[in-house]
Amino acid sequence: DADVTQTPRNRITKTGKRIMLECSQTKGHDRMYWYRQDPGLGLRLIYYSFDVKDINKGEISDGYSVSRQAQAKFSLSLESAIPNQTALYFCATSEGAGNQPQHFGDGTRLSIL
Amino acid sequence: GEDVEQSLFLSVREGDSSVINCTYTDSSSTYLYWYKQEPGAGLQLLTYIFSNMDMKQDQRLTVLLNKKDKHLSLRIADTQTGDSAIYFCAETTTSGTYKYIFGTGTRLKVLA
Numbered sequence: 001d002a003d004v005t006q007t008p009r010n011r012i013t014k015t016g017k018r019i020m021l022e023c024s025q026t027k028g029h030d031r032m033y034w035y036r037q038d039p040g041l042g043l044r045l046i047y048y049s050f051d052v053k054d055i056n057k058g059e060i061s062d063g064y065s066v067s068r069q070a071q072a073k074f075s076l077s078l079e080s081a082i083p084n085q086t087a088l089y090f091c092a093t094s095e096g097a098g099n100q101p102q103h104f105g106d107g108t109r110l111s112i113l
Numbered sequence: 114g115e116d117v118e119q120s121l122f123l124s125v126r127e128g129d130s131s132v133i134n135c136t137y138t139d140s141s142s143t144y145l146y147w148y149k150q151e152p153g154a155g156l157q158l159l160t161y162i163f164s165n166m167d168m169k170q171d172q173r174l175t176v177l178l179n180k181k182d183k184h185l186s187l188r189i190a191d192t193q194t195g196d197s198a199i200y201f202c203a204e205t206t207t208s209g210t211y212k213y214i215f216g217t218g219t220r221l222k223v224l225a
Contacts (some may be wrong), residue, residue: 004155007212011174033213034157035215040121040217041217042117042201042215042216042217043156043201043215044216045212045213065162090155090156092155096185098145099205100142101146101158101161102155102156102213104148104155106153106154106155107153107154107155
């Protein structure tokens with residue numbers, strides 16, 4: 001979905017490094033989300049934000065932090081990357097109501113050696 | 114806790130119908146969704162159904178919801194090779210706090 005842009009698309013880095021994944025959207029949605037995808041596990045929610053001043057932990061937030069710099073921008077940081085954080089990361093957005101569908105970026109493939 | 118389960122793989126022949134199944138545990142689900150993920154891409158919303166509906170049809174796609182058994186299915190008629198992808202079901206719930214839960218995904222392979 002070109003309306004939700006993730007950068008970088010691919011990243012290889014070493015254990016212990018700090019990594020930032022960025023997400024920007026042009027959909028005008030208030031809600032933004034970060035997920036990780038692992039084979040056989042589906043998508044697991046890391047953090048979500050309902051507006052610029054709202055940040056909430058998801059089911060697997062340990063080892064991650066986020067920043068909601070503006071309505072359109074939501075970044076995910078790995079303070080000290082470890083190999084089991086190797087995964088495909090997705091950013092998503094949705095409108096204000098809780099039951100609205102989510103719109104996804106194309107993902108960032110992150111490998112930690 | 115809430116859970117959404119899917120079988121991991123499905124293989125069908127081109128032109129046949131595909132049926133992808135999903136079961137969920139939260140009886141307070143409001144909307145149930147089907148997403149499609151093609152290689153190298155994010156999830157794309159295919160269709161969704163409100164929990165007070167039994168069926169929804171959209172061109173080649175038919176969604177069936179059995180609330181009693183908490184079972185959701187996606188039928189793709191006349192399956193094409195371009196339908197090969199991973200299909201995720203997801204639910205939102207009204208159980209007090211925000212919940213948007215994805216299944217593990219079903220990888221559909223269409224054989225020519």
